[in-house]
Amino acid sequence: xxxxxxxxxxxxxxxxSRDARWREPVEAVAARVAExxxxxxxxxxxxxxxxxxxxxxxGELARAGVGSIDxxxxxxxxxxxxxxxxxxxxxTLQQTHPGLVFRLRPAVGEMPEVVDQLARAALKN
Amino acid sequence: xxxxxxxxxxxxxxxxSRDARWREPVEAVAARVAExxxxxxxxxxxxxxxxxxxxxxxGELARAGVGSIDxxxxxxxxxxxxxxxxxxxxxTLQQTHPGLVFRLRPAVGEMPEVVDQLARAALKN
Numbered sequence: 001x002x003x004x005x006x007x008x009x010x011x012x013x014x015x016x017s018r019d020a021r022w023r024e025p026v027e028a029v030a031a032r033v034a035e036x037x038x039x040x041x042x043x044x045x046x047x048x049x050x051x052x053x054x055x056x057x058x059g060e061l062a063r064a065g066v067g068s069i070d071x072x073x074x075x076x077x078x079x080x081x082x083x084x085x086x087x088x089x090x091x092t093l094q095q096t097h098p099g100l101v102f103r104l105r106p107a108v109g110e111m112p113e114v115v116d117q118l119a120r121a122a123l124k125n
Numbered sequence: 126x127x128x129x130x131x132x133x134x135x136x137x138x139x140x141x142s143r144d145a146r147w148r149e150p151v152e153a154v155a156a157r158v159a160e161x162x163x164x165x166x167x168x169x170x171x172x173x174x175x176x177x178x179x180x181x182x183x184g185e186l187a188r189a190g191v192g193s194i195d196x197x198x199x200x201x202x203x204x205x206x207x208x209x210x211x212x213x214x215x216x217t218l219q220q221t222h223p224g225l226v227f228r229l230r231p232a233v234g235e236m237p238e239v240v241d242q243l244a245r246a247a248l249k250n
Contacts, residue, residue: 111249
């Protein structure tokens, strides 16, 4: 009999804003991820000005029993937030959850298929 | 004989950052737009911390002789920047260039096909 495999966790990590409506597209992406991959456990997390933060979202996924967490930065540009803040947050996470595998994915703005889609969206009439 | 039609201008409007590398994905989207629509004139513009600003990019397109400018907010979330700052900037632009047609497009984060693509990107292994 196969050992049941732990669920895969995914955190969509976005900048955050005081404005609750700012989060709607982030939550829409999470809903679409859940539709496309019903076996994955997906959460949103925010760098600042909104909750949960990355530690909160990862803690929730850990309690839900995931075996790994992919962190997907929903950032178009890659600056200090992703090059300095995020690796620091990730190092702390790994210490807090030594049994979990964390995978830091490229920022969506660095993915050629996203760049292509954004260009097509820009041209839509 | 047909009257030659004025070129279509497109401004990709992003937040901006002090970090020059932050702009790379925005410039990659502009390059892809130029590939997909060689007849359009495309420029990047930034709300803050980077140049050109929206007025600068629109002025450049106006001098290049475009007949219209589509403004495409390369923002995933829609907060104060897009709901308050951008309409104000746009009103000023329209006064500066009364002969140009400005079209404010939805933010990319509000487009269902972009949401879908971001979800697929998040699930990529």
